[in-house]
Amino acid sequence: MNVLSVDFDYFIDTTLKERVLLFPDSGTENWDWDTQILIWTSLYSTSVSNKKLHGQKDIREIGVLNDEIDILFDLVDMYIKEDTQLLISESHKEIASLINKNKNPNEKINVYNIDFHDDCFKTGETEIHCGNWARILVNEKIIDTMSWIKRHDSEFIGSDIIHNVYNSIQELYNNPRTLNEGIDHIFICRSGMWSPPHLDDEFVRLAYGIAELMDIDEPNGASEIYHRWNNYFKNNINNLSEQIQRNIKI
Numbered sequence: 001m002n003v004l005s006v007d008f009d010y011f012i013d014t015t016l017k018e019r020v021l022l023f024p025d026s027g028t029e030n031w032d033w034d035t036q037i038l039i040w041t042s043l044y045s046t047s048v049s050n051k052k053l054h055g056q057k058d059i060r061e062i063g064v065l066n067d068e069i070d071i072l073f074d075l076v077d078m079y080i081k082e083d084t085q086l087l088i089s090e091s092h093k094e095i096a097s098l099i100n101k102n103k104n105p106n107e108k109i110n111v112y113n114i115d116f117h118d119d120c121f122k123t124g125e126t127e128i129h130c131g132n133w134a135r136i137l138v139n140e141k142i143i144d145t146m147s148w149i150k151r152h153d154s155e156f157i158g159s160d161i162i163h164n165v166y167n168s169i170q171e172l173y174n175n176p177r178t179l180n181e182g183i184d185h186i187f188i189c190r191s192g193m194w195s196p197p198h199l200d201d202e203f204v205r206l207a208y209g210i211a212e213l214m215d216i217d218e219p220n221g222a223s224e225i226y227h228r229w230n231n232y233f234k235n236n237i238n239n240l241s242e243q244i245q246r247n248i249k250i
Contacts, residue, residue, distance in 0.1 A: 003185045007115035009194040016153040045240035064202045071169045081182040088221035092130040092189045114149040120158020197228035
């Protein structure tokens with residue numbers, strides 16, 4: 001069974017340094033939804049203030065890598081089958097349920113993970129989360145072959161877990177023997193604590209673009225993805241940013 005795993009954070013047009021400076025700390029996905037929104041609101045407000053006061057980067061200036069999304073569409077279009085299944089999720093940890101639910105006895109599981117992170121974090125935990133699912137599923141011999149499609153500045157933690165590394169989607173696309181039996185399942189996650197809310201529409205475009213290639217009108221799981229970039233969120237950013245600037249001037 002070939003599983004194409006797609007984490008939206010791969011397609012964010014920013015560097016590792018900017019992620020460290022502008023995005024939430026790792027390990028925060030387990031926080032409740034209200035806390036996650038509060039964290040992003042604070043980070044946006046700070047970046048807006050720093051842009052006005054110091055000329056630093058505003059998170060809202062960050063876009064997506066459209067060329068990489070186009071290559072992904074080409075890859076999917078080439079290797080999907082009539083019975084390929086599609087699942088959309090907020091968290092990458094849900095891929096474990098997908099694999100366990102669809103794995104047949106003695107079937108070899110090959111995962112191709114397009115992701116800024118390798119998701120092989122060592123925590124000593126047995127509970128699967130977005131940062132360790134690959135390590136746990138390989139160690140438990142649920143995944144037989146783990147391939148990672150990375151960005152040039154991605155941090156490589158799981159050298160003892162990852163079997164194959166591709167430095168771009170194009171590199172995977174150019175290797176016709178890799179997916180010659182086609183894709184059985186496509187899993188797409190937003191990873192909202194590592195994907196800025198103002199890019200939610202871009203995530204929807206990516207997810208529904210793949211669904212269109214598969215002749216699917218409403219992807220499984222898509223209705224459960226909450227759109228964060230609304231007027232309430234944006235007003236809170238502006239109000240907090242103005243408050244920060246007033247306090248600094250005082």
